[in-house]
Amino acid sequence: MSTATTWLKRSRGPLLALLPGGGQTHPATWLKQNWQDLVARVITPILGLLVFVGVWHLGAQQIHTSLGTFPGPAQVAEQAQNLVNSHLAENQREVEFYERQEARNTQMLEQDPDAPVRWRDYNRRPTFFDQMVTSLWTVLGGFGLATLIAVPLGVMIGLNQTLYRAVNPVIQIFKPVSPLAWLPLVTLVVSAVYASGDGGLSRSFIVSMVTVTLCALWPTLINTAVGVTSVHQDLNNVSRVLRLNWFRHVKTIVLPSAVPMIFTGLRLSLGISWMVLIAAEMLAQSPGLGKFVWDEFQNGSSNSLGRICVAVLMIGFIGFLLDRIMLLIQKWVNWDKSAIVR
Amino acid sequence: MSSQTKPAPTATERKPHLELSGVGIEFPTPQGPFCAVQNFNLKIREGEFVSLIGHSGCGKSTVLNMVAGLHCATQGGVLLNGKEVTDPGPERAVVFQNHSLLPWLTVYQNVELAVRQVFGRRKSRREVREWIQHNLELVQMTHARDKRPDEISGGMKQRVGIARALAMEPQVLLMDEPFGALDALTRAHLQDSLMEIQADLGNTVIMITHDVDEAVLLSDRIVMMTNGPAASIGEVLDVNLERPRSRLELADQPEYNQYRSAVLRFLYEKQQKVEPLKGKPAKQAAVEETDDAHRVA
Numbered sequence: 001m002s003t004a005t006t007w008l009k010r011s012r013g014p015l016l017a018l019l020p021g022g023g024q025t026h027p028a029t030w031l032k033q034n035w036q037d038l039v040a041r042v043i044t045p046i047l048g049l050l051v052f053v054g055v056w057h058l059g060a061q062q063i064h065t066s067l068g069t070f071p072g073p074a075q076v077a078e079q080a081q082n083l084v085n086s087h088l089a090e091n092q093r094e095v096e097f098y099e100r101q102e103a104r105n106t107q108m109l110e111q112d113p114d115a116p117v118r119w120r121d122y123n124r125r126p127t128f129f130d131q132m133v134t135s136l137w138t139v140l141g142g143f144g145l146a147t148l149i150a151v152p153l154g155v156m157i158g159l160n161q162t163l164y165r166a167v168n169p170v171i172q173i174f175k176p177v178s179p180l181a182w183l184p185l186v187t188l189v190v191s192a193v194y195a196s197g198d199g200g201l202s203r204s205f206i207v208s209m210v211t212v213t214l215c216a217l218w219p220t221l222i223n224t225a226v227g228v229t230s231v232h233q234d235l236n237n238v239s240r241v242l243r244l245n246w247f248r249h250v251k252t253i254v255l256p257s258a259v260p261m262i263f264t265g266l267r268l269s270l271g272i273s274w275m276v277l278i279a280a281e282m283l284a285q286s287p288g289l290g291k292f293v294w295d296e297f298q299n300g301s302s303n304s305l306g307r308i309c310v311a312v313l314m315i316g317f318i319g320f321l322l323d324r325i326m327l328l329i330q331k332w333v334n335w336d337k338s339a340i341v342r
Numbered sequence: 343m344s345s346q347t348k349p350a351p352t353a354t355e356r357k358p359h360l361e362l363s364g365v366g367i368e369f370p371t372p373q374g375p376f377c378a379v380q381n382f383n384l385k386i387r388e389g390e391f392v393s394l395i396g397h398s399g400c401g402k403s404t405v406l407n408m409v410a411g412l413h414c415a416t417q418g419g420v421l422l423n424g425k426e427v428t429d430p431g432p433e434r435a436v437v438f439q440n441h442s443l444l445p446w447l448t449v450y451q452n453v454e455l456a457v458r459q460v461f462g463r464r465k466s467r468r469e470v471r472e473w474i475q476h477n478l479e480l481v482q483m484t485h486a487r488d489k490r491p492d493e494i495s496g497g498m499k500q501r502v503g504i505a506r507a508l509a510m511e512p513q514v515l516l517m518d519e520p521f522g523a524l525d526a527l528t529r530a531h532l533q534d535s536l537m538e539i540q541a542d543l544g545n546t547v548i549m550i551t552h553d554v555d556e557a558v559l560l561s562d563r564i565v566m567m568t569n570g571p572a573a574s575i576g577e578v579l580d581v582n583l584e585r586p587r588s589r590l591e592l593a594d595q596p597e598y599n600q601y602r603s604a605v606l607r608f609l610y611e612k613q614q615k616v617e618p619l620k621g622k623p624a625k626q627a628a629v630e631e632t633d634d635a636h637r638v639a
Contacts, residue, residue, distance in 0.1 A: 235444065238436075242432060242455065243431055244459060253444065256446040336445065
């Protein structure tokens with residue numbers, strides 16, 4: 001024990017902080033002290049996942065669909081591998097295309113410097129991973145737009161009772177509307193207003209994005225308003241005694257008090273955004289994960305169910321990651337570092 | 343205000359500085375208007391330390407909030423230097439019972455917010471910094487200037503609350519049970535600090551308290567309030583104890599104990615707390631009592 005600590009004291013480097021125990025205790029000692037915690041935090045979740053995979057494996061064999069047996073974990077892993085391979089293959093094709101074009105054009109220019117050479121973009125077939133990236137951009141766009149609208153509006157209606165009463169019925173009516181109901185309207189309006197194709201964003205992207213925005217607005221809006229209303233009366237009195245003007249009042253008193261509630265709303269909104277997005281992409285045919293699922297369903301090959309399962313797991317995993325990222329931002333922004341945020 | 347930068351001139355020391363004349367307030371309730379405070383008359387000299395004492399719920403805070411401008415009197419009015427108080431302002435700084443520091447700002451930043459707001463461009467960056475530092479020194483909180491309120495103890499928070507109020511250079515310092523939530527030892531410390539600061543700066547102070555010893559120890563006058571509703575001044579007691587006062591020496595002085603028992607007698611004999619009001623009578627009785635018991639110092 002004593003030799004271990006002296007060893008630690010002598011060799012304490014920055015890397016040591018990464019070890020369990022943060023370099024304060026010897027790793028072995030740390031393990032001895034914390035093994036129960038380790039089991040609770042790491043082993044139990046892994047066990048849960050394993051049980052799930054087992055049940056899935058056994059259950060899948062019992063389900064026979066028109067496209068064959070429902071895919072178990074093994075088939076899904078195989079399809080995941082296929083999707084990775086086809087992504088890599090597409091990358092390879094793209095690289096080869098540009099190499100060929102480069103070679104052809106330089107050859108032409110060597111023979112005749114004034115030759116009419118054409119540089120074309122590779123017409124890439126979107127792979128699963130390209131679609132994932134599109135989905136992420138769409139959700140970020142829609143969620144970002146929703147945040148830009150909802151937070152200022154929420155602060156406004158939270159501060160002004162009259163405005164709140166005026167806006168509240170509208171919020172309550174539109175809050176429960178499903179994205180599927182919005183979509184036709186959004187599609188028509190966007191086609192009427194937005195001329196796509198000229199190098200900008202595609203129309204289907206805008207449609208999905210706006211649909212996401214329309215569904216993601218409400219949790220942030222309502223939570224911000226509630227957060228703003230629940231500013232402690234004493235702090236309001238401090239603000240009045242100091243005669244803070246409206247902007248300073250909002251900046252120094254209202255927003256910091258409302259931060260926890262605003263983030264609760266943002267996280268709900270982000271979750272909803274991601275869920276809505278898949279449905280919106282299915283219908284709007286925006287080249288994202290939703291379209292992938294739909295296309296595979298229409299395709300109906302023996303691999304389709306497996307691929308859809310890959311997509312489902314991926315969607316779940318990304319949704320989880322998005323929430324974690326939001327949580328990190330919340331922890332970073334929140335002034336109350338001791339608050340337990342989960 | 344001026345008393346902080348230069349010694350208060352003796353000539354103006356005796357003139358009424360803050361005047362509450364016929365102040366009363368009614369709150370609208372579903373059962374009709376509720377009269378919390380009625381016919382409250384008080385004149386306060388510059389540099390005077392006045393305590394408001396009374397049972398809880400009698401309207402002490404309401405009176406203080408009216409002076410602060412956080413509540414608006416529905417009858418009569420509050421005059422500060424001959425001008426009517428209509429809204430809150432930093433010349434009537436408030437020390438709140440639960441300190442009310444902004445939890446997302448450090449001790450320094452909390453005071454800074456007040457200083458920047460009150461002095462704006464009238465102080466340079468350096469002057470602002472020195473002024474904040476000076477006020478934190480007054481309450482002996484310089485060591486924790488970069489801590490957040492939730493990292494310091496209740497007594498320290500209250501010190502910072504006092505520093506923030508003092509940094510506004512208020513003409514009147516209003517304290518709403520400033521030490522109510524503190525343990526006895528911390529409270530004694532803070533009372534001593536407050537006495538020193540007040541002796542130094544000569545601020546006019548109105549303090550609400552529940553604590554008889556605190557009232558006698560700190561005050562020049564103790565205003566005892568009748569029970570609400572329609573509370574008013576029951577008695578006013580002049581405390582003519584020599585300053586600086588020391589709690590240990592006072593404990594043996596017969597005058598101190600006389601003042602103490604006078605307040606106690608008022609609170610526990612004359613204004614015995616009626617148990618929580620089911621149907622609220624006692625309104626008439628309270629008003630009658632104030633009429634004969636009232637006296638102006």
